[in-house]
Amino acid sequence: MANEQTNLENVSREKYIDFRYVKVNNEIVLSLDEAGKTVDAIKRAEKVSHIIVTVFTYIFILLLALVVVFPFYWMIITSLKQNEEINGAVQTFFPTIVMWSNYVHVFQVFDFGTYMFNTIVVAIFSTLGTLLTTILAAFAFARLRFKGRDAVFAIFLMTMMIPGEMMVISNYITVASFGWIGEGQTIFDAYLSMIVPFWTSVFYIYLLRQNFKQIPNELYLAAKVDGKSDWSFLWKVMVPLASPTLISITILKFMGTWNSYVWPNLVTSKREYRLISNGLRSSAFVDIDAGITAYGYQMAATVLVTVPLFLLFIFFRKYIMKGVGRAGIKG
Amino acid sequence: MKRNIRICSLIDLIKNIAYCVAGAVLLFIGALRLMEETPGEIESGQKLGEFGLAFLGVILIVIGLFGFYWLGALKREAAKTEGYDADLVRKYGILATVFAQMPTGVVSLMDRAERKKNGELTKRGVASNELFAETRPEYKEGYDAENNAVIRLVSPRNNGKAYQTRGIEDIGSKNNWKGWLYLAPVIILVSIFLIYPLVNTIFISFTQDYLYATGEFQGMTLTNFTYILGLTNRANGAHESYFVSYAIPNTIICVIVTVPVSTILALLISVALNSIKWFQKILQTIFFLPYVTNGIAVGMVFSVIFADKGVINFLFNTPDKVWIYGAERWTAMIPLCFYIVWSSIPFKILIFLSGLQGIDKQYYQAAQIDSASKAKVLWRITVPLLSPQILYILITSFIGAWKEYTAVVGLFNGPGTLGKAGDPNMETIVFYIYENLSTQTSYAAAAAVFLFVIILLFTALQFAVSKKRVHY
The missing domain is CATH 1.10.3720.10 (MetI-like)
Incomplete structure (x- = not known):
């Protein structure tokens, strides 16, 4: 056994450093904020910081996702609103009266x-x-x-x-x-x-x-x-x-x-x-009575134009994203 | 090697009928339109399109008829071996191959259905090799010692070529003139719609008062450029100030604001997206949504959001602030830039994400061992390793921003906000080109050449910088 160990020692000294047989260098300095902490404490601190970073990442991403989605949401609800509500002083985030008739009108105009x-x-x-x-x-x-x-x-x-x-x-x-x-x-x-x-x-x-x-x-x-x-x-x-x-x-x-x-x-x-x-x-999506542009009609039309593209995207998401993504891969 | 005998296919029949019908329709339309016009116009080569169409129709009909003939020949051959509808074929013969199609097709369809039921056919309706050899012992694959020949069963479609076992060459290995045949359609189209226009536009930009309808012009001149840049006036004293005071500054603002903002934002979002675990796919899809929208439609949505009684004014408590119609130029720039950034981000995120996924994880593990900070990791590892993608994005988005047009139309429905005496105060360079295209073609061409030169210079500059900064 002892023989074997010395053998190992020789081999390790020759080829590479085996840390089992190397004494810790006295000159190694631990960083200041890690001084006096147990391994568990350091691990815990790392975990906490990881959680904090993750939470902030999600907040950042979700906020931006909201900005991205908002125009679509606004388009749809505006298309279902009455003109008075659209131009009202208080903006509502859901139509008080759902005006499907906007779409009927748009199909006529x-x-x-x-x-x-x-x-x-x-x-x-x-x-x-x-x-x-x-x-x-x-x-x-x-x-x-x-x-x-x-x-x-x-x-x-x-x-x-x-x-x-x-x-x-x-x-x-x-x-x-x-x-x-x-x-x-x-x-x-x-x-x-x-x-x-x-x-x-x-x-x-x-x-x-x-x-x-x-x-x-x-x-x-x-x-x-x-x-x-x-x-x-x-x-x-x-x-x-x-x-x-x-x-x-x-x-x-x-x-x-x-x-x-x-x-x-x-x-x-x-x-x-x-x-x-x-x-x-x-x-021209004009409200005949008021003589101004009726945003409700306008938005109903944009919904009609956007929906087919969205359907295409839903069915062929893989191909669209791959096709666009390939553009960036160097060949 | 699998060899399938195709006895008959209804698809071929339908295909031939479709060829004939489509050809007839094209021929009919072409002929109709040729008849409409006076002969003089045809002579002057104005109606090339209709001639081409009628010609295409004739070609299609010929292809269809030939298909009928060929299919008939195939049927007769098949009838010899199969024997089930030989009478029919014999009865009608070559001249009536068109009629022979129908019964043959139907008979073989019924036949196939029965054979499928008996499990003799594979799912796709073709007889397997083993079955063929079993049912027709006179045809057998193998070596025929008597004639010193190798017998292999092949499709009747191209039995002539089926046995070629020598003289096979890799087309890639020799000078193959057929390549030009394959390239011909593209070369014709590219030279008509890409190369010629490029030369012609540069030429037009040096002509005086080019009339696109007749192609006439009053000699060559350099004044188009000086006129659009507001340096000289026209003979009648007209002075162009919009290009310098609106089109160029607006475009430059679009470029220097939207490109850095959207690139940095896209980079941050894609790094964040790459690092999260839950909902990654869904969020990725959400961030891609602006790409699959109609630019005009969403521009209209933004103009509703930024309306004076719109939701932005409501949320930020700035009642009746005018952003779009009747707004000051600099105020109107905010929704414009915001919209451009919003719509240009998805493409960038997609490219960055695909780049990020290609980065070796070992770099990050090494950084973790060295306990490098997040910012350092981003700046020292991610960005350098992503630099080819960043370069690509920068070049494409710079070019895109110089050509901004759809966003302006979508938001403002015209070149201006209708403020300040109705000046086209949101005009961009491309807007100027399109506006003057049919009325003042020379000036539009000059503006296009101006844009072309700027973009070329910019791209060259970026490539020069990238030689130092991009790590491949």
Whole structure:
């Protein structure tokens, strides 16, 4: 036993310090506030400070969460209030009389159906076009090798830095020269001018390329053995494997159309051709009796515009947050 | 390797019908619109879109019809082996493949239903390999010594290529001109709607009185820039003061107030969110909510909250203080900045959180052993390790803040608060661009180029700084 111990001692002295055999250095100074405390006391103090920090963290977070949620809450309750109550000296945090009739009125004044239809048509077709071009381009960038690929990709990435406002002016002129804007514009022209310029997105190409690059090369060889062409490999293997990213792109694109305001406002000549954001801001929600803007009606309309987005968010939370979050991950 | 024989599929049938119908609709619309116009317009190339549409329609119809033909051929081949509806196919032949679809589809559907019931088919309705080999002994996988050939069962769809076992190349390994085919749609769209506009806008910004409808202009000039900056007047004596006195300062205020505030706030929130245990997911979702809203709609909500009889005045006991309509410029900046911060925080939190989750826990354990304070941990560990994300956020949010527009429209429904003689006192640079787009295209282009240069300079500056400060 003793022999063993000396053995150990030798080994430990040679290779590393074994604290069992090292005397505590007299020069070690404990910090002042820990002096004279037992281990239990220090642990307890740490626990208390931890609890305090946690409580403050929660207070901080909950307060800010309240600020974040408050506009939504206010939107909903204002949409259910009477106009007198909204403009009253004392603000109530719950409507005294719940006015569902605000919504009825809004449906009569605000042409929700038309705007909704336009928005959905534009969203569907611009998303389809974007998906198609994005998949093809991402496949070429990720899988194929040809001269000039990297140069083209670099140019594409550079265009992401250009503010969209630079493009709007000339795109407006381009679309006008296609005959889609101007006198005698039909609904079909309006759709085309809102859809075609948005059929490509460099950012989504970049996103999907990163995803395609992660798909192992063995799958491609296996598909070749099975007699698949590049084309069917893309659609039968790559696309299904990248479907989460594609779903994210679809949803983000849909949301983008739902929120687009500037371009539809520019290129459409008639109110009936516009999208939901334009309709919301251009409709006058006026109380006929008082002659002033009726916030109740206005808020009811904003609720109608916001709810579909919220539903989308609830059902596709995972994809939306992933799609947005991926933007920040360096590839 | 699994090989499935697809006998028949109703989906193919429906797909072909859909192709034909969609093509017909497109063709119809395109033709209708072409008929509407006078021939002169077509010649001048104004109606390219309609031509394209009609063409697309024709292509779709061709695809659909070809699909019918091909499906018919498949059916006949299947009928040979299956034998159940050979009569039908023989009766109608190639010319009537369209009619042959329906009975074949239905018969095979009934057949499949029965076979499914008997457990002969897998869930997805395809016969398994073993079953196929069992029911048709004449087709067998294996080595045929007589002909010195390997026999494998393959789908009738691409039986030509099914046996390729040599000459398989990795497309990634050689110079593949097909890449350009895949890129073609994007390159066309990008050059029409991205590259050309960039060049064209810069060009327009140097032209005098550009008319977008005709493309005419009165020579090249530099005065567009000096005019919008209020340095020179136009020939008729008009003087532009709004761009310098409102658009630029307002935008700069948006940038220098909202970017730091929202970034720091987002950083604190995400660090806090990352450290808590309970309700983390729910709170994370709540903080993400502003991202999934319509900017205009929430802007209107904020203008109600900040109304003179609104809840802010009630809560802070400042009755009838005017924030939105008729407000002073500097007062109206408060709700504007508040709204921008509110709406820009969720994206940042999401990015920061994903960055935080990637940080190795060992750093924090080491800090704990050294009993470093929380502030020190945040400043010395979290922020440096998060610096790539912070850089990304700073660049994107700077660019975003320079382009502020929707918030102004949502809050004020116009370029100003309707105070002080109706000046556009809340105008931003982008607002100025959109306002002048169709009436004074040259000035709008000049303003856009101005913005472009500023953003480029800013981004370049940030990249330069990041070389020293960002730890990858």
